[in-house]
Amino acid sequence: MKLSADIKAFQQRIGYEFKNPELLVRALTHGSVSSATRPDNQRLEFLGDRVLGLVMATALLEADKGATEGQLAPRFNALVRKETCADVARQVDLGAVLKLGRSEMLSGGRRKQALLGDAMEAVIAAVYRDAGFEAAQDVILRLWGDRINSVEADARDPKTALQEWAQARRQKPPSYVEVSRSGPDHAPVFTIAVRLQDGTEEQATAGSKRQAEQAAAKALLSRLT
Template structure:
């Protein structure tokens, strides 16, 4: 169940149901307002956590860390780990068009869930859920990491695992503007696929997303 994955049990499940209801479901209370609230809750919790964990960093460094932690891609990855695509309430047409796998829809639902937890239980339960789901990313994720492939290699070597494996799984688009899809595999963990305008960029993006996943699931 989703509540078990979140580590939070709702007293009023209507908050959770609304948080998972996309605006395509006409006639039902959707998650747009709760998403607005969840965005503010997430920003506050992350800002406070970074302020306390990095007392010697200046505003600019804290802002970069904060931006990386609350960006839509990060929310979508957390949502994918929670398997939100199986829980979001979409219209039939939206689901048929692939809405359940849409990163924006998943990240919005993730923010809405945080808002729902805040409404249901207050700031402290919301803080506990956020800090647990984001895990080690809070202290390690920063835009200063320019070479995620090297960081991923160091991560697996420190744990006695084989080196990551990268494979091109798709190439699309015209020759002058191709899009590469690369899969990165780390033993004992789910593979990650990411795209980029070159093989190198796709590998770096895949490595960065894998690092986020690994730090959520140590």
């Protein structure tokens, strides 16, 4: 299979050359452009998420041999969550080689966090299918780099941290309210408000409810602390 110059360059950026390049092409194919003869990357994403999890769990155990499960779990979650996968995808400019349908391209799909995170997991699975666990592990450890050693000991996501803040002060858990939704169905924009029992509130806007909730929680935490 002959690869385009941009996909060859992408292989250089991730530091791995595929024996079966069709696996890489599939990993980069979004559902918006898939067909009966061109499968999308969803199954590879499913597998890549598991491979990434095993590599990260092993790496964290090696990095801190004295850490408890309670200390390791938030660090693990911080390293494997979609936001981190998307950050790594941006680092290697994965968006430039994503295969998308016209509607996704017009709505900024090459920059969307969910699409980038999913495709990064699919690429991991493609390496695993192409050459096995050790090859996938090498790619992951290289791309995640210093994130593993520098991940904060208290690496909870903002929503979890805000809920624990409220519980420690005997308040009810924060509530999240959709303030508005705009944009077309294929590219919605949500504004979410997070509110504490005492009425303290912050809002944030993002391309998904989850991202907006996390951003609102982060803003409120910053204000409180």
